[in-house]
């Protein structure tokens with residue numbers, strides 16, 4: 001049986017959680033939490049951790065060299081560096097409005113990258 | 121010829137825009153907003169990560185998106201005139217009107233008058249000069265905020281092998297940002313035994329990418345002649361002094377300094393406005409009026425905020441206060457009670473509250489260290505007016521307690537309001 005440690009960020013208390021894993025990688029037991037939400041957080045972090053992703057995309061023919069972007073919804077944590085790589089390679093054409101889709105279904109996550117600033 | 125306005129706002133960041141919009145809402149019609157950059161939005165334009173607006177809009181926005189919610193109405197307003205690329209040089213308080221001296225390329229020197237002035241110049245990062253690091257001064261040593269601008273606005277990566285000194289939120293956010301752009305962030309060194317950054321940022325900006333956070337550790341020397349070649353780090357003792365024998369050389373081509381923000385108060389000092397030595401911002405009333413009638417201050421120029429949402433709310437108070445002053449609705453005979461932090465509370469803003477107010481007043485404060493299972497109490501002498509239990513209080517997170525008009529009206533002559541913390545088990 002293996003173990004994982006991480007900090008719960010479900011509230012500012014920041015408890016240090018110790019998670020015992022079963023053979024299938026699921027959660028067998030959680031300790032170190034001060035409340036029930038810590039258990040739910042440990043479950044989510046262990047089985048399908050997600051994060052919001054934000055970066056910039058190069059812009060051609062605009063009044064700024066870059067435009068900031070974010071993922072419309074959180075992406076799987078394991079995909080963050082792939083998303084970062086794809087975003088570095090991407091290019092967009094001005095004009096751009098807030099909310100424009102600049103990279104649809106980024107790295108097959110099913111989630112779009114949208115502009116968070118305007119470029120004219 | 122001096123041009124006249126009802127209200128001049130200095131700074132077009134979230135604070136200046138929210139203050140101007142609130143004054144307009146309250147009926148002020150001749151407002152001038154002066155901004156030295158080429159765009160409105162202030163520092164938010166370079167903060168591309170999300171997490172802004174959770175309190176104020178109930179949505180998780182990026183910095184530019186949050187700013188845009190204020191830029192659009194400011195640009196559309198018929199009451200607010202905006203001058204970009206315009207640097208304010210001097211504010212001179214006067215009896216009936218205050219004078220503002222500004223400069224830009226089209227108008228040259230501008231001599232302006234206004235009934236009321238709102239100072240919203242924001243803050244800047246502590247420069248490296250404020251630190252005492254031995255060694256050379258090669259290229260490759262930047263403040264984290266400057267690096268944020270290079271990477272997020274100019275599209276230029278200032279280094280590939282990175283060490284970050286200081287674990288404030290900007291440093292943490294830049295650790296993740298540089299990683300996304302393909303750089304290798306080797307470590308974040310923090311002088312104190314704890315980080316002043318939000319736990320959420322430590323988890324999502326460092327732990328997620330296996331970037332080590334070295335607490336009680338600092339950079340003692342910088343190496344390289346033209347270009348940075350590395351730094352020497354060392355552990356520090358309880359008194360923050362490097363421990364001999366713990367030095368280690370870390371090769372890197374970029375050192376980012378994230379060692380705190382200071383309000384940008386040159387104009388405020390020049391105007392002879394009293395400054396609180398702890399916040400490094402002006403001493404203000406519940407309306408964010410400085411000691412000079414008709415001159416207000418809000419946002420990071422008043423005290424460093426970690427959440428822009430609070431900047432917006434504070435600036436609306438300043439805008440409403442300025443409108444009341446301009447329209448002669450302000451209390452002519454205020455009766456002020458002072459506010460103070462005690463036992464672990466570093467400061468309280470506002471520094472004074474008028475006993476005649478008709479609405480609740482929120483007192484914002486910051487603690488000097490981390491407390492677990494703590495109680496924050498607002499008291500007047502021996503009487504506890506209100507208290508709140510907190511699972512955790514940390515220097516990085518601003519807290520507030522509310523005082524009611526009734527409580528204020530019942531305060532005896534000469535009373536003071538104090539906020540203190542006590543730790544549980």
Ligand SMILES: Cc1cc2nc3c(=O)[nH]c(=O)nc-3n(C[C@H](O)[C@H](O)[C@H](O)COP(=O)(O)OP(=O)(O)OC[C@H]3O[C@@H](n4cnc5c(N)ncnc54)[C@H](O)[C@@H]3O)c2cc1C
Nearest residue numbers: 131133134135155156162163208241242265419420426428
């Ligand atoms: C580098 C940096 C990164 C930050 N990152 C975050 C973050 O990630 N998350 C977060 O919540 N907060 C962050 N903050 C805090 C953030 O600054 C505040 O939340 C908020 O932007 C403050 O708003 P403001 O309007 O008071 O100041 P600012 O946004 O700084 O705006 C002040 C404006 O005044 C203008 N100005 C200054 N002096 C003059 C003058 N003499 N004449 C004319 N104009 C002038 C400036 O150009 C600027 O546009 C960061 C701050 C800095 C410095």
Ligand code: SF4
Nearest residue numbers: 008011014015035038
């Ligand atoms: S376990 Fe509960 S108390 Fe501890 S950080 Fe998570 S949510 Fe907060």
